[in-house]
Amino acid sequence: MQVLVTGAAGYIGSHVVKQLLEQTQKEIIIIDNLSTGFLHTVDTLKAIDSTKRRLKFYKEDLANFESIEKIFKENNIKEIIHFAASSQVAESINKPLQYYLNNSVNTISLVNIAVKYGVEKFVFSSTAAVYGEPEQTGQLISEECLTKPINPYGSSKLFSEQVIKDAAKVNKNFKYIIYRYFNVAGADVDGKLGECHDPETHLIPLVVKTALDKRDSITIFGTDYGTKDGTCIRDYIHVCDLADVHIKALDFLENNESDIFNCGYGYGYSVKEVIDSVKKVSNYDFKVNIGVKREGDPSILVANCLKIKDKMQWKPKYNSLELICKTALKWEENFSKEKND
Ligand SMILES: NC(=O)c1ccc[n+]([C@@H]2O[C@H](COP(=O)([O-])OP(=O)(O)OC[C@H]3O[C@@H](n4cnc5c(N)ncnc54)[C@H](O)[C@@H]3O)[C@@H](O)[C@H]2O)c1
Known part of the structure; x- marks a missing residue:
């Protein structure tokens, strides 16, 4: 019996596979088309597998339904953790159909195959973007809050959530956990894995690149929000904590029903606090610009x-x-360092 992890050549999925290798005896199958993930990440994971037998990698696109079905025929997949997706909000506004195809249509197809081949547990990477703008500024967002996405990325994930829930209603052996991540950040505490998005749009890696002189400066978009220091506040969850809840999800579904959970810490940091923290840990005072507020950025x-x-x-x-x-x-x-060696 194997666990299939889609998108594990990417940031979050790779951290989950590392923990699966280190903390369980499970055999793992990775499907990734390497559109935003990297072969070097898969190689790092293969090196962590001391048995050299527990990890199988298929370079495949989820859109190739026949090839994906062949992988299910060749293996005995009973659990799926589904990360593969396109996940840049701004890009989704310019290329909505690409987002609905890659995120929603490919999820429908994966769930369809999963049900056909008797998959029992399905863990899905959703996002806080399904909530859209909070109804009241500053309110902590619970799973019961209204879901009203304001971009195609959030809509494509909310639609996928519905597909998974509907499939589970009529297939009693198919259980799911839907995780709505807030801002995922940080890197493997052993230093073997980390975030490599290209282009990078997330605040912490951008600030870190600035601290390492890979960028000239960092821009704060808006300093007059109604927050403690005027800059936007976000809930940052460490990627290793997030990876841990995915391992927990598989155990949880043994004796519990399907469910939806937020993943964050319930505490927010402002953009200025993030910048100050990076300045402190890097011991480097880099240039910070002040820009105008961006549309659709809740405080x-x-x-x-x-x-x-x-x-x-x-x-x-x-x-x-x-x-x-x-x-x-x-x-x-x-x-x-590795790139320059
Ligand atoms: N990073 C965050 O802060 C964050 C926040 C909320 C939700 N998420 C969700 O978490 C998941 C993982 O995000 P990430 O930051 O690791 O992204 P990532 O881009 O690093 O990883 C996604 C992986 O999926 C692969 N992939 C994409 N489309 C594919 C396809 N059609 N077939 C096969 N492989 C495909 C990519 O090559 C990549 O390796 C995504 O579903 C994303 O929407 C991420």
Whole structure:
């Protein structure tokens, strides 16, 4: 029996496979088309597999339904963790159909094959973008809050959630966990894996690159929000804590019903605090520009994550902004060294 992890050549999926290798005996299948993921990440994971037998990699696109079905025929997949997706909000506004195809249509097809081949557990990467703008500024966002996405990325994920829920209603052996991630950040605490998006749009890796002189400066978009220091506040979850909840999800579904959970810490940091933290851990005072507010950037997005803590007995281990910035910095340093060697 194997667990299929789609998109594990990418940022979050690779951290999950590392933990699956280190903390379980499971055999793992990765499907990734390497559109935004990297072969070097798969090689790193293969090197972590001390048995050299537990990890199989298929370079394949989820859109190639026949090839994907062949993988199910050749293996005995009973669990799926589905990360593969396109995930840049701005790009989704310019290329909505690409997002609906890659995120929604490919998820429909994967769920369809999963049901056909008797998959019992399906863990899905959703996003806080399904909530859109909070109804009240500053309110902690719980799973019961209204889902009203404001971009095709969020809509494509919300639609996928519905597909998974509807499939589970009529297939009693098919259970799911839907995770709505807030801002995922940081890197593997052993320094083997980290974030490599191209182009990078996330704040922490951008600030870290600035601290390492890979960028001239960092821009704060808006300093007159109604927050403690006027800059936007977000809930940053360390990627290793997030990876841990995915391993937990598979155990949880043994004895519990399908469910939806927010993934965050329930506490937010401002853009200025992030910049100050990176300056502190890098010991480098880089240039910061002040720009105008961006459209569709709510002032505060913080998760209410009592549900996951309560129902899954989840205790985060890495909930410190300094640790998030430190691991992100270490990864960026190591990664550039490797590239230059
Ligand atoms: N990074 C975040 O802060 C964040 C926040 C919320 C939700 N998410 C979700 O988490 C998941 C993983 O995000 P990430 O940051 O690791 O992204 P990523 O781009 O690093 O990883 C996605 C992986 O999926 C692969 N992929 C994409 N389309 C594919 C396809 N059609 N067939 C096969 N492989 C395909 C890519 O090559 C890549 O390796 C995504 O579903 C994303 O929407 C991420």
